[in-house]
Each structure stands twice: as structure tokens, then as C-alpha cells.
Amino acid sequence: MKKRYITTAIPYMNGEPHIGHAMDYCLADVFARYLRLTGAEVRLQAGTDEHGSKIAQKAEEQGVDVQEFVDLKVKTFREFIAKLGVEYTDFVRTTDAEHEKRVQKIWKKLEPHIYKASYEGWYCTGCERFITEKECKDNDGICPDHLKKYEKLSEENYYLKISDFKNEIREAILSDRMKILPDFRKKEILALLEDSPDVSISRPRSQLEWGVPVPDDDEQVMYVWLDALSNYITVLGYPESDITNWWPAEAQFVGKDILRFHAIIWPAMLIGLGLDLPKVLVSHGMILANGQKMSKSIGNVVDPVEVIERHGVDAFRYFFLRHIDTFSDSDFTWEKFENSYNNELANDLGNLVQRLATLAKKNGVKLDNNLEVPQISEEYDEIMRRFEFSHGFDYVWEKIQGLNKKIDEEKPWVLAKMVRLRN
Numbered sequence: 566m567k568k569r570y571i572t573t574a575i576p577y578m579n580g581e582p583h584i585g586h587a588m589d590y591c592l593a594d595v596f597a598r599y600l601r602l603t604g605a606e607v608r609l610q611a612g613t614d615e616h617g618s619k620i621a622q623k624a625e626e627q628g629v630d631v632q633e634f635v636d637l638k639v640k641t642f643r644e645f646i647a648k649l650g651v652e653y654t655d656f657v658r659t660t661d662a663e664h665e666k667r668v669q670k671i672w673k674k675l676e677p678h679i680y681k682a683s684y685e686g687w688y689c690t691g692c693e694r695f696i697t698e699k700e701c702k703d704n705d706g707i708c709p710d711h712l713k714k715y716e717k718l719s720e721e722n723y724y725l726k727i728s729d730f731k732n733e734i735r736e737a738i739l740s741d742r743m744k745i746l747p748d749f750r751k752k753e754i755l756a757l758l759e760d761s762p763d764v765s766i767s768r769p770r771s772q773l774e775w776g777v778p779v780p781d782d783d784e785q786v787m788y789v790w791l792d793a794l795s796n797y798i799t800v801l802g803y804p805e806s807d808i809t810n811w812w813p814a815e816a817q818f819v820g821k822d823i824l825r826f827h828a829i830i831w832p833a834m835l836i837g838l839g840l841d842l843p844k845v846l847v848s849h850g851m852i853l854a855n856g857q858k859m860s861k862s863i864g865n866v867v868d869p870v871e872v873i874e875r876h877g878v879d880a881f882r883y884f885f886l887r888h889i890d891t892f893s894d895s896d897f898t899w900e901k902f903e904n905s906y907n908n909e910l911a912n913d914l915g916n917l918v919q920r921l922a923t924l925a926k927k928n929g930v931k932l933d934n935n936l937e938v939p940q941i942s943e944e945y946d947e948i949m950r951r952f953e954f955s956h957g958f959d960y961v962w963e964k965i966q967g968l969n970k971k972i973d974e975e976k977p978w979v980l981a982k983m984v985r986l987r988n
């Protein structure tokens with residue numbers, strides 16, 4: 566049996582699950598289920614990103630111990646993932662002792678590409694990354710994603726020599742050995758790669774207590790991204806276990822905001838470790854409300870659990886796959902959701918099921934609950950391989966509407982009545 570590995574980004578444990586988080590889970594889960602239908606054995610990973618100053622600050626604000634704080638958040642997230650009906654097989658927490666030990670081993674293996682230097686520059690605690698002077702100027706000193714002022718930092722850090730890996734990463738992207746989807750993000754990433762300096766992969770302990778200690782240096786704690794990105798392989802047992810049955814991942818699902826980490830730092834780490842690069846990085850767009858970022862202060866946040874409780878998880882997943890564009894930013898509005906619910910799910914699909922069930926019941930036909938899964942057509946297969954989920958649904962919907970039309974035209978109830986009369 567073919568073995569396939571699919572991953573989702575691991576959310577920061579500093580807030581509640583929101584509708585944006587559902588995107589990674591829904592896309593990855595649907596792709597995993599599709600691969601299972603084609604006969605593959607699939608592992609789907611999920612997890613939680615629990616280190617970093619943002620999380621420590623949040624816990625402190627609430628006067629709670631950080632570990633207790635993240636334990637509670639993880640519980641909420643696990644419940645959320647279950648509510649979404651995600652059939653994941655592996656779950657990793659970055660505070661798992663096993664994960665921490667493995668990340669330290671990963672660090673040791675990367676040491677030939679690591680050096681220590683001092684640095685002064687702008688930092689965004691929201692993005693957890695250093696910002697270039699130019700980027701800081703272009704954004705007037707404020708992070709457009711987090712609406713927070715960049716902080717000036719001056720400190721000693723360890724660096725990963727991205728320069729050691731640039732050529733191979735560039736080649737992998739250009740040749741699609743590590744495919745980046747959508748295609749239009751490729752150019753952006755290639756430009757970022759050319760300008761990318763070596764990246765800082767640690768912070769002084771005085772600045773960041775809450776993280777994995779750097780091996781053999783009590784003064785330094787690992788940068789959250791090095792820790793977080795490693796989750797994709799530590800969960801498979803790397804480095805103690807041979808992971809080549811599962812790695813490289815068939816597809817890694819991430820939001821466009823974190824593609825740069827997955828397309829530059831992550832491949833650099835993998836090459837440094839002598840591992841293959843993921844086959845595809847699928848970077849999805851952001852979910853907005855009427856073109857705006859959802860935020861508590863604007864008051865336009867849609868609670869995904871409310872949608873699921875009102876209309877059920879299948880309707881929620883359907884909407885996400887069909888009406889939230891996979892690759893560009895899309896709006897979630899109750900109006901759009903309810904229109905799709907009423908017109909497509911209730912009218913098209915609901916009607917079809919009801920008509921068939923009534924016909925079957927009236928004519929004494931027994932309905933089989935264990936229907937064989939139909940053969941996947943070549944056309945549908947191609948659509949799914951291109952991760953065009955919304956087109957996949959268009960294809961299925963053509964079949965549903967076609968059947969409804971056929972029933973209207975052929976009026977099988979008339980035929981059934983004639984047969985009944987004749988008998």
C-alpha cells in the first residue's frame with residue numbers, strides 16, 4: 566500500500582481557535598480522505614505551537630503558569646479539530662518532552678551550518694521574526710499583520726547559514742521538486758530567497774525563557790520557528806526512527822502568511838539534515854469578513870463553532886471547500902453561507918436525496934447503507950491532484966444537477982405507478 570504523509574500548520578496557543586485555523590484542517594483532511602479513497606495509507610499530522618514570548622506574555626497577563634495556560638488552550642484546540650471532523654492520525658505539542666529532545670538533536674545535526682553573531686535590528690513579536698530596515702520603513706514601523714510597532718533588538722544570536730542552501734532551494738522551487746502552489750507565489754518566494762540573509766535561530770534566555778534550550782549553551786533558547794517547523798518530522802520519530810516510509814510529505818498545507826518560513830527556513834533545515842524536500846507546499850489565502858481582516862476590535866469575528874452548531878459540520882466543510890477560494894483571500898459572510906446552504910445543500914442535494922428516498926420507499930426498494938464508493942474518474946482525479954477543491958465540487962455538483970434534471974425529465978414515479986398498476 567502506498568504511504569502518504571500530509572501536514573497542517575500548528576497554531577500558536579495564545580488565542581482561541583478561529584475560522585482561519587479551520588482552513589488548514591479542512592483542506593488537509595479532504596486531501597487525506599481523497600488519498601485514502603485512492604487506496605493509500607495516509608498519516609495526517611496536527612499539533613500545537615506552544616513556545617515563544619507572545620504565549621508567555623499572555624499567560625503572565627492572566628496570572629497563570631505558562632504550562633497550565635497552554636494545557637488549557639491545547640484542550641480547546643483539540644476539541645475544535647474534533648468538531649471539524651478531521652481524521653488526523655498524529656498529534657504533536659511543541660512542549661512534549663519527546664519533541665523537545667528531538668529538536669535539540671536536530672540542532673546538533675545542523676551545527677555545521679550554525680554560527681553565533683551579534684545583531685541589531687527590528688523585530689515583530691507577532692510574526693516572531695526580524696524585519697529588514699527597508700521593510701520597516703515601507704510599513705512606517707508598524708507590522709501590517711499585527712498592527713504592532715516593530716521593536717528594536719540588539720542581541721547575540723545563533724544563525725543558520727541560509728547561504729549554504731540557497732542554490733539548492735532555488736533549483737528545487739524552479740524545477741517543482743518542491744512545488745509551490747499557487748504558482749504565482751513562486752516568484753515572490755524566489756525574490757525573498759535571493760534577499761534572505763542568514764536567519765537568527767535563537768534568542769538570549771533573558772529575552773525568551775519559554776522555549777527549548779539550545780544544546781550546550783545555557784544562555785540561549787531556540788527560536789520558535791526552528792522548534793515549530795521541526796514538528797513535522799519529530800512527530801514521525803525523527804531522528805531516532807527511519808522516517809523514509811513517510812517522508813517526504815506528499816503535501817504541506819500552510820497559510821500564505823507563513824509560506825516564507827516553509828519555503829526558505831524549512832527546506833534549509835531539511836537539506837542540512839540530509840532529508841528530502843516536501844513534494845508540495847500548498848499555501849492558502851486568508852479568510853476575511855467583507856474584505857477586512859477579522860479582528861475582535863472591529864467586531865467582525867465569525868466563530869466557527871457557532872457555524873458548526875447552527876448548520877452542522879458537513880455544511881461548514883462544504884462551504885469552506887467550495888466557496889472559500891483555496892488560493893486567494895476570500896470572504897466569509899453569513900449571507901454567503903446561508904445562500905449556499907439553502908440553494909445548494911437543501912435544494913440541489915437535499916431534494917435529490919429526498920426524491921430518491923421517497924421513490925425507493927413507495928416502491929419497496931431497500932436502500933443499501935453500505936454503498937460501494939464509486940470509481941474516481943480521471944477528470945476528478947486530475948482536479949484533486951491540482952488541489953482545486955472548489956472545482957472538485959463543481960464537478961460533483963454537475964452530477965447532482967444532472968441527476969435532478971434526469972428525474973424531472975424521465976419522471977420515474979410515473980413509470981413506477983404504471984408498473985404497480987400492471988402488477
Ligand code: MSP
Pocket residue numbers: 573574575576577584585586588589614793794796818819820821822823850851852853859
Ligand atoms: N504557529 C505558526 C505556524 C507554525 S507551523 C510550523 C502560526 N500559527 S497561527 O496560529 O498564526 O496560524 C496557524 C495557521 O492558520 C496558519 O496556516 C495560518 O495561515 C492560518 N490562519 C490564521 N489566520 C487565518 C485567516 N484569517 N485565514 C486563513 N488562514 C489563517 O502561524
